[in-house]
Amino acid sequence: MSTVIDDELWSAVGDPIRRRMLDLLLADGRGTATTLSEQLPVTRQAVAKHLGVLDRAGLVHGTASGRERIYAVDEAQFARAVAQLASVGAAWDARLRRIRTIAEAIQRTRDARPPTDPS
Amino acid sequence: MSTVIDDELWSAVGDPIRRRMLDLLLADGRGTATTLSEQLPVTRQAVAKHLGVLDRAGLVHGTASGRERIYAVDEAQFARAVAQLASVGAAWDARLRRIRTIAEAIQRTRDARPPTDPS
DNA sequence: AGGATCAGCAACCTTTGGTTGCACATCGCT
DNA sequence: AGCGATGTGCAACCAAAGGTTGCTGATCCT
Numbered sequence: 001m002s003t004v005i006d007d008e009l010w011s012a013v014g015d016p017i018r019r020r021m022l023d024l025l026l027a028d029g030r031g032t033a034t035t036l037s038e039q040l041p042v043t044r045q046a047v048a049k050h051l052g053v054l055d056r057a058g059l060v061h062g063t064a065s066g067r068e069r070i071y072a073v074d075e076a077q078f079a080r081a082v083a084q085l086a087s088v089g090a091a092w093d094a095r096l097r098r099i100r101t102i103a104e105a106i107q108r109t110r111d112a113r114p115p116t117d118p119s
Numbered sequence: 120m121s122t123v124i125d126d127e128l129w130s131a132v133g134d135p136i137r138r139r140m141l142d143l144l145l146a147d148g149r150g151t152a153t154t155l156s157e158q159l160p161v162t163r164q165a166v167a168k169h170l171g172v173l174d175r176a177g178l179v180h181g182t183a184s185g186r187e188r189i190y191a192v193d194e195a196q197f198a199r200a201v202a203q204l205a206s207v208g209a210a211w212d213a214r215l216r217r218i219r220t221i222a223e224a225i226q227r228t229r230d231a232r233p234p235t236d237p238s
Numbered sequence: 239a240g241g242a243t244c245a246g247c248a249a250c251c252t253t254t255g256g257t258t259g260c261a262c263a264t265c266g267c268t
Numbered sequence: 269a270g271c272g273a274t275g276t277g278c279a280a281c282c283a284a285a286g287g288t289t290g291c292t293g294a295t296c297c298t
Contacts, residue, residue: 015255017255042257045257045258046255046257053254066265067264
């Protein structure tokens with residue numbers, strides 16, 4: 001159920017700095033490596049590398065404008081990404097629920113049949 | 120909204136091998152480093168390290184049994200984790216929806232007021 | 239007892255996230 | 269036009285994480 005494409009997405013979103021970057025870009029609409037780094041605990045260059053990762057994952061898109069490069073969230077791609085993450089979460093949730101159902105069934109069986117006490 | 124605890128969770132779940140390990144453990148109920156490595160493209164030692172990460176994150180729990188160490192998903196913790204992931208996803212989703220609403224409002228404004236054509 | 243199997247180090251390599259330092263382009267102001 | 273200020277990109281370097289091989293030690297099984 002998990003594809004190779006998912007891997008790039010999860011690893012992009014798995015980094016705490018990159019998650020905060022996405023939050024900032026969503027809140028402000030856009031940002032540059034410099035403006036983002038001012039609101040983050042890492043240097044401008046680190047942010048630039050992260051922007052590269054997010055760009056390659058398709059989550060953001062950068063546009064050159066004069067001497068600065070402005071990044072913004074690619075809404076369509078990001079929406080697709082959120083949906084994929086949600087679907088994995090839903091799959092796990094379903095799996096958990098199934099396990100619990102089985103556990104309850106076993107419990108009921110155990111209740112119906114008294115324990116084999118070695119007497 | 121994102122806490123330090125979340126960071127450990129996301130990075131634990133951000134690794135593709137660790138996600139597949141969780142899938143396998145959920146499917147089979149339990150597993151050892153050896154049995155898991157047989158179903159994964161990495162060595163037993165790599166799997167052991169990943170199990171350590173998942174253990175420290177509280178997602179799985181290992182029990183010594185004879186010469187083998189059996190791991191299983193900690194259902195309660197894992198359920199909590201899935202819920203946290205879902206809540207972040209929901210927050211992003213809400214943010215996206217709000218942005219789209221604003222975009223539509225601007226679009227309506229633009230429709231109502233004809234473009235300022237430089238004639 | 240003794241071979242087979244499983245886990246746990248330890249050393250080493252590569253990739254990734256992070257830093258500093260520097261060179262280059264663009265903006266803005268006199 | 270000239271020049272400092274600002275923003276970017278590239279390279280070298282460092283530390284941590286993911287991965288490997290090799291070995292040792294414990295347990296199982298016949």
